Amino acid sequence: MGTVFLEGFLKEIKYKGAFNCSSASVLKEFHIAKRKDITGGRIDILIKDKTNNFISIENKIYAGDQENQLIRYHNYKKGRNTLYYLSLEGDEASEYSTVHKIDDKIKIALKNGIDYHTISYKVEILNWLESCYKIAIDTPQLRDSIKQYILLIKKLTNQMMDQKKT
Numbered sequence: 001m002g003t004v005f006l007e008g009f010l011k012e013i014k015y016k017g018a019f020n021c022s023s024a025s026v027l028k029e030f031h032i033a034k035r036k037d038i039t040g041g042r043i044d045i046l047i048k049d050k051t052n053n054f055i056s057i058e059n060k061i062y063a064g065d066q067e068n069q070l071i072r073y074h075n076y077k078k079g080r081n082t083l084y085y086l087s088l089e090g091d092e093a094s095e096y097s098t099v100h101k102i103d104d105k106i107k108i109a110l111k112n113g114i115d116y117h118t119i120s121y122k123v124e125i126l127n128w129l130e131s132c133y134k135i136a137i138d139t140p141q142l143r144d145s146i147k148q149y150i151l152l153i154k155k156l157t158n159q160m161m162d163q164k165k166t
Contacts, residue, residue, distance in 0.1 A: 001142070005132050006047070012128040013119050015055065017082055023050035032076045038100055038108065041072045054081035061088060061121075061156070065097035070116055071108050083116040088157050090120030122157040126150065 003021035010019060026047050033040035045057040054077045058070060070093050074083050085093045092112050100108040110116055119125070129150050136143040154160045 001135065001139075004135055008131050008135075009128050010055075012124050012131070013084060013117070015082065017053060018051070019053050019055070020049040020051050024048065032073070035072070038068050038071050039075050041066070041069065043073055043076070052077070052080055055084065056081055057084045057086050057119075058093075059086045060091075065094045067096055068100050069093075069097040070110055071098060071100050074110055074115055085112075085116050085118050086121070086125070087118070088121050090118050090123060092118055120157075121153045122159070126153050126157070126159075129153070 003024070006021045006024055010021070024047055026045065028045055030043045030046040031041075032043060035041045043056045044059040047055040047057075056073050056076065058073060070083065070085065074081070085091075093110075093116065098110040098116070099106060112118055129146055133143060133146045133150065136146055151160070
């Protein structure tokens with residue numbers, strides 16, 4: 001489908017930077033460096049283009065934050081990397097992940113909407129998949145796979161209608 005799905009995704013998450021979708025690659029569980037206090041780790045989803053723009057997505061479904069996790073990812077390719085925190089409902093990341101203290105003094109504190117952005121399966125991913133479904137309407141196998149993913153997300157976010165009650 002070319003770049004149409006990625007372009008729709010960037011629009012849905014309100015990505016504001018420049019991004020060359022035609023040269024984009026998507027990497028999962030991308031190892032950025034050995035994990036230290038405020039650097040390193042493994043980014044769940046990393047999207048990059050040939051002009052060195054990066055989009056990092058931390059995917060949280062039924063998992064807790066790691067210590068300094070978003071700080072570490074925020075520090076990767078700083079200034080060229082936009083960080084997103086993806087959860088079922090659009091929750092903010094915990095202080096455990098976004099605040100770094102030394103001797104009880106805050107040294108780093110990431111702010112939602114500035115240093116990272118929250119997105120949810122319930123809204124952004126579901127909206128994006130529904131637009132992808134419409135685009136893939138004439139490609140049955142792809143269309144049906146997207147539909148199954150939509151149904152799974154609706155189930156996980158308690159948006160499925162109980163057929164027994166209707």
